[in-house]
Amino acid sequence: MKGKVYLVGAGPGDYKLLTLKGLECIKKADVIVYDRLANSNYLKEAKSNCEFIYVGKASSNHALPQDDINRVIADKAKEGKIVTRLKGGDPYVFGRGGEEGEVLVSEGIDFEVVPGITSAIGGLCYAGIPITHRDYASSFHVITGHLRDDDKENEELNWNALANNKGTLVFLMGVANLKKISDNLIKEGKDKDTPVALISWATRYNQRVVTSTLENVYETALRENVKPPTLIAVGEVVGLREKLNFFENKPLFGKSIMVTRSRTQSSSLVEKIADLGGNPIEIPTIKIEKIENSTELENEIKNIKEYTYLVLTSKNGVDIFFDKLDEMGLDSRSLSNLKVCAIGSATAKAIKTRGINADIVPKKFVAEYLYEELKPILNENDKVLMPRAKNARDFLVNKISEICEVKEVHTYETVVDTSKQEEVLDVLNQDDINYITFASSSTVSNFVEIIGNENIHKLENIKVISIGPVTSATAKELNINVYKESEEATIDSMINTIIEDRD
Numbered sequence: 059m060k061g062k063v064y065l066v067g068a069g070p071g072d073y074k075l076l077t078l079k080g081l082e083c084i085k086k087a088d089v090i091v092y093d094r095l096a097n098s099n100y101l102k103e104a105k106s107n108c109e110f111i112y113v114g115k116a117s118s119n120h121a122l123p124q125d126d127i128n129r130v131i132a133d134k135a136k137e138g139k140i141v142t143r144l145k146g147g148d149p150y151v152f153g154r155g156g157e158e159g160e161v162l163v164s165e166g167i168d169f170e171v172v173p174g175i176t177s178a179i180g181g182l183c184y185a186g187i188p189i190t191h192r193d194y195a196s197s198f199h200v201i202t203g204h205l206r207d208d209d210k211e212n213e214e215l216n217w218n219a220l221a222n223n224k225g226t227l228v229f230l231m232g233v234a235n236l237k238k239i240s241d242n243l244i245k246e247g248k249d250k251d252t253p254v255a256l257i258s259w260a261t262r263y264n265q266r267v268v269t270s271t272l273e274n275v276y277e278t279a280l281r282e283n284v285k286p287p288t289l290i291a292v293g294e295v296v297g298l299r300e301k302l303n304f305f306e307n308k309p310l311f312g313k314s315i316m317v318t319r320s321r322t323q324s325s326s327l328v329e330k331i332a333d334l335g336g337n338p339i340e341i342p343t344i345k346i347e348k349i350e351n352s353t354e355l356e357n358e359i360k361n362i363k364e365y366t367y368l369v370l371t372s373k374n375g376v377d378i379f380f381d382k383l384d385e386m387g388l389d390s391r392s393l394s395n396l397k398v399c400a401i402g403s404a405t406a407k408a409i410k411t412r413g414i415n416a417d418i419v420p421k422k423f424v425a426e427y428l429y430e431e432l433k434p435i436l437n438e439n440d441k442v443l444m445p446r447a448k449n450a451r452d453f454l455v456n457k458i459s460e461i462c463e464v465k466e467v468h469t470y471e472t473v474v475d476t477s478k479q480e481e482v483l484d485v486l487n488q489d490d491i492n493y494i495t496f497a498s499s500s501t502v503s504n505f506v507e508i509i510g511n512e513n514i515h516k517l518e519n520i521k522v523i524s525i526g527p528v529t530s531a532t533a534k535e536l537n538i539n540v541y542k543e544s545e546e547a548t549i550d551s552m553i554n555t556i557i558e559d560r561d
């Protein structure tokens with residue numbers, strides 16, 4: 059087996075600013091070597107047995123010296139592994155990707171580079187600054203601000219040329235040398251009133267931008283306590299920020315929101331928060347446990363020809379059912395005599411990936427709507443199979459059994475995931491959490507069970523958003539103050555409640 063190394067640009071930070079090819083390399087990696095600027099959420103996309111190696115900061119003080127990084131990458135590849143080296147931005151823009159590539163070539167190791175969106179361009183963009191513009195800048199220059207003390211860098215950089223062209227200047231790794239940079243530019247003739255933007259943690263929810271002029275920028279940075287990673291953008295294009303600042307104007311920009319739902323259900327809320335510019339922090343309070351060692355489902359599948367309807371109510375239910383079919387050496391053809399019903403579009407989608415288009419998908423994601431659709435078409439000769447969660451509501455089973463035979467098989471249950479206590483408390487101990495959402499009564503009680511009564515006071519400075527009256531009542535019983543309740547019991551309404559609360 060031959061190893062291979064992918065040098066992958068992880069983009070500037072916004073989770074979705076990664077190339078399809080980059081994502082593919084993350085998914086197939088046996089080893090991922092990453093540093094501080096690569097969004098660590100990408101690691102969740104890796105294989106479950108993937109090894110992660112953190113090699114520390116991208117700027118001056120490396121947690122691991124470059125030679126050691128090169129060594130690790132090369133050695134892992136020589137063991138026959140697929141190594142994905144994740145680097146912030148683009149690997150060849152001050153990422154030392156070139157050096158890593160040279161080492162790999164000299165050792166005969168197969169490698170590929172996947173370019174990424176560099177912070178030098180993408181970071182400015184999210185700060186509302188186009189790096190070029192017909193009226194203001196016809197070129198741009200990306201410069202290292204990591205200057206040496208021995209004046210050697212000053213020879214390397216032609217300050218006179220930089221000061222005297224009209225293009226946009228972008229300094230990376232420059233915060234520590236801001237004074238030197240601005241002094242040099244002014245000394246060589248750049249207008250001291252040239253606008254400057256300092257963009258920290260660009261494209262992330264905690265992006266912070268301060269603007270100034272070349273003359274005052276050093277003082278501004280001290281006053282505003284600007285820290286790396288920061289981009290220094292110099293040029294007239296900085297002025298466009300007022301108009302083009304789409305990112306910071308997003309409705310949830312700068313808000314950190316804890317989302318307490320089971321991992322399998324929360325993705326739509328998490329994704330919506332991120333798309334609206336917020337920082338979703340997912341807290342898995344529930345986990346799904348398959349009911350093992352039960353032959354019940356197998357028995358019903360053996361008798362599947364007796365049934366006329368199959369009702370599936372969740373993606374988990376679909377996965378467990380079809381995996382069992384597969385395990386028994388069967389496939390979707392054995393369901394050909396059945397009508398298949400799905401509650402929820404995610405459920406229908408999961409069924410589709412198993413090669414079946416659900417016959418009935420009620421408009422709303424609730425049992426009542428499915429019952430309304432089934433009531434007129436079912437008769438006493440029908441027989442309905444419902445493989446689903448142990449703790450599910452009785453409504454559907456009770457109502458259908460008034461018409462015909464219905465067999466409920468418990469294939470999984472949701473249980474409180476108390477293993478997460480430490481992780482959840484760590485999040486609560488950060489002081490910048492703005493909201494916490496509860497989308498059902500059980501998530502409130504599960505949450506309290508996980509953190510423990512003695513830690514409820516940690517919610518004091520966090521605004522609690524409840525999805526509706528039932529959830530709010532449970533919260534009150536458990537001594538949690540609900541800040542606001544959403545108008546309708548939907549995820550979208552819950553998000554609107556937060557948006558309307560802004561300022």
Ligand code: SAH
Binds near residue numbers: 149151175181288289
């Ligand atoms: N290869 C990277 C740059 C690596 S050098 C790229 O193409 O973006 C590291 C420097 O990049 C930091 O010191 C900082 O100046 C800049 N940088 C990278 N990501 C940044 C971000 N999200 N916000 C602000 N600056 C960033």
